[in-house]
Amino acid sequence: MRKLYTINTVNNFMEIIYTPFAKPFEEKNPDLKIYNIMDDSLLVDTRTYNGMTPTIASRMLNYAKAAENSGAEGIIVTCTSVNEATKLIKPLLNIPIINIEEPVAEMAVQNGKKIGILATLPTSPAAIGRVIREKADEMGKEIEIIPRVAEGAFDVLCAGDRAKHDEMVREELYKLAQEVDVIAFAQISMSLITFDKDKVPVPVYMIGESGFEKIKKLMDEAKNQ
Numbered sequence: 577m578r579k580l581y582t583i584n585t586v587n588n589f590m591e592i593i594y595t596p597f598a599k600p601f602e603e604k605n606p607d608l609k610i611y612n613i614m615d616d617s618l619l620v621d622t623r624t625y626n627g628m629t630p631t632i633a634s635r636m637l638n639y640a641k642a643a644e645n646s647g648a649e650g651i652i653v654t655c656t657s658v659n660e661a662t663k664l665i666k667p668l669l670n671i672p673i674i675n676i677e678e679p680v681a682e683m684a685v686q687n688g689k690k691i692g693i694l695a696t697l698p699t700s701p702a703a704i705g706r707v708i709r710e711k712a713d714e715m716g717k718e719i720e721i722i723p724r725v726a727e728g729a730f731d732v733l734c735a736g737d738r739a740k741h742d743e744m745v746r747e748e749l750y751k752l753a754q755e756v757d758v759i760a761f762a763q764i765s766m767s768l769i770t771f772d773k774d775k776v777p778v779p780v781y782m783i784g785e786s787g788f789e790k791i792k793k794l795m796d797e798a799k800n801q
Contacts, residue, residue, distance in 0.1 A: 600785075
């Protein structure tokens with residue numbers, strides 16, 4: 577049985593990540609077993625220090641090495657806010673590791689010039705914005721990023737009120753959709769939201785299955801080398 581590990585930074589990851597996204601992907605790939613590492617203090621510290629620190633990166637490396645030593649063929653980090661740490665530790669591993677939002681960044685750059693980023697955490701727009709700019713540089717495209725944060729929505733979700741969280745995000749989504757070519761959701765915790773498509777006349781790219789598809793592809797490529 578092949579092993580894929582996730583690194584998560586929210587204590588309700590089973591509800592917002594594993595059950596809606598990881599479990600169905602595992603069921604579609606019966607030769608794959610997904611294991612999960614969770615440390616919510618990684619996100620707490622990232623919010624406290626407004627970004628990545630050497631200590632956060634070191635702890636991320638410890639978790640990634642533990643996964644590698646347990647036989648993992650790949651690792652997917654489900655928190656956008658810590659993606660700078662993922663990038664730093666990547667060269668120190670012998671297996672593929674990605675942040676789950678990478679395919680969303682790619683699709684946004686491919687399909688728009690004026691890109692809206694919608695987040696519920698203040699650290700997320702800069703984090704996914706770095707990835708979007710990297711993808712734009714790779715594609716040779718000029719882009720403009722318009723960030724927007726549904727202030728307080730993440731804490732509302734963590735308190736257990738998904739309905740209010742979704743309402744707060746939809747309110748910002750409908751406004752942002754009038755200003756941009758495409759919208760990238762910055763966090764997987766937002767990806768179960770439904771919305772009125774008549775009020776959103778642009779493509780909306782949500783984090784989730786596409787990240788699992790990408791890490792599986794990298795695992796297959798590494799296996800066949």
